Amino acid sequence: MLKEFVSLYQNEFQETLANIDVEKLEQLCRLLEETFAKERNIFIIGNGGSAASASHWVCDFNKGVSFQRPKVKSRFYSLADNIPTITAYGNDTQYDDIFMEQLKVLSNPGDLLISLSVSGNSKNLLKAQAFGESQKMITVSITNSQANELKSGSDLAISIPSENYGIVEDCHMYICHVISQFIAKK
Template identity: 30%
Template structure:
């Protein structure tokens, strides 16, 4: 069992070494987030399952704090309101749970960040298509290849893995880096 654990950890380390080659892409997403917040707009996150949890996590880092004690930043996760999710899912279909919310709270200049390990989550793809029509910027965090989200998002970081757990590990690392860069750019430190 120890050998298995060791090999898993080394595999994770290899994934992160490959992710380092995407530093420029991560910087670009941090700039998009910073520009969104500096212009008085908000960042909205969405995802399913573990990616929903990551969406909430990243929104919390911006509203609360990541490393710096500073004012709250304008961010929210579209994954948290069970009444909206279940009502929209029941009345309109699960594929609309994010686009329906976006229609209500999104404004031109806002940013929608969609997290999906496959890049093919229909509810996120539909939200990104609507976002583009509304003048809401879009960033996708996906696994290798990017799936359909790569085609509809303004910008996509397709992390170098096909394994769901490894993709999610890299998504949260990318998200943490972005949060830190945004904090530093807006509030110093």
Template identity: 35%
Template sequence: MRDDIECYWLALAELARNMPFSSIAEVAEILFACHEQDGTVFVLGNGGSAATASHFACDLAKGTQTPGVTPFRVMPLTDNMPLLTAWANDTSYERVFAEQLKTLVRPGDVVLVISVSGNSPNVLHAVDTANAMGAMTIALAGESGGEVGKLAALTLRVPGGSIEQVEDAHSAITHSLCVALRERLRSRAELPQWANSEPFVLELEP
């Protein structure tokens, strides 16, 4: 079994070397812009990706908090089990995320979906709904991108790997996003107070 474990980690290390770092940085900038505009980040996924979505929401909401700086507003659509099961039972599982977004999302918000295959119907409906309502849509997907890669405004494709390794990469992406955003917020908090405020203009009488 040791050989299997070592092989897994070596493959994961190779995957890490080929990650789309520029695209990950672009996602960080989008999330920061959403924060600056007082928007909300919504995250969602199924199965292991649901766990990643909930974990990311926790880290983005708490792990980036900086004294003197407004925290991120973030909401996982995976955690309200009464609401999820109500929509699944009364409408369909394909609509469990889209129906939540219809009542919550606003133009300028970010909807980040996580799907290894990129083909989960409820994820696709969520992206369609978010696009129609003026939100920015981002997908974390596997190598092919699946159907969500055709719908989301920006798709991060993990370049290869097994299902488990793609899920590992998605988790690492979200951790790297939180670290980068936390450092951006901290660097801003360290500026003098006047540098974070509107320019002061002194008007003199002629």
């Protein structure tokens, strides 16, 4: 039974990877490189597994891309990492504000905000994105292939052509690894 499931999952994952819009990945790569060059901040957000992926992006870009390369200053921050801050905002305001309130304190115009989401409809991501737009931040979303609010409000929307949450989250990491390794090898 497991063998059949593994085969089905692998087939869907490979098909999904084959159908990711590489031009959008190139656009994201350019945005990241421009943001590094201008020494602007990059904030990444997500919930659940996407929050864990956001932390992994920070590691791969801050260490993997910048380590021993003094000309590349990756200023990547996951707003899902500071549990005391998240719980304070969640308790004192509402959970929907946990990322937006951090952006109010940390962000500047021209910074980059990347939202990782399976559904693309999480209120805390949407509020952060709306705030980012109001502050002239550049917004990127990486979500599933369905129409969703996050995608429709992003400056750059990358659609993962799958409805399987595991495959969408796998692709979040695939995109991180492809782009960070590409930049690191330049």
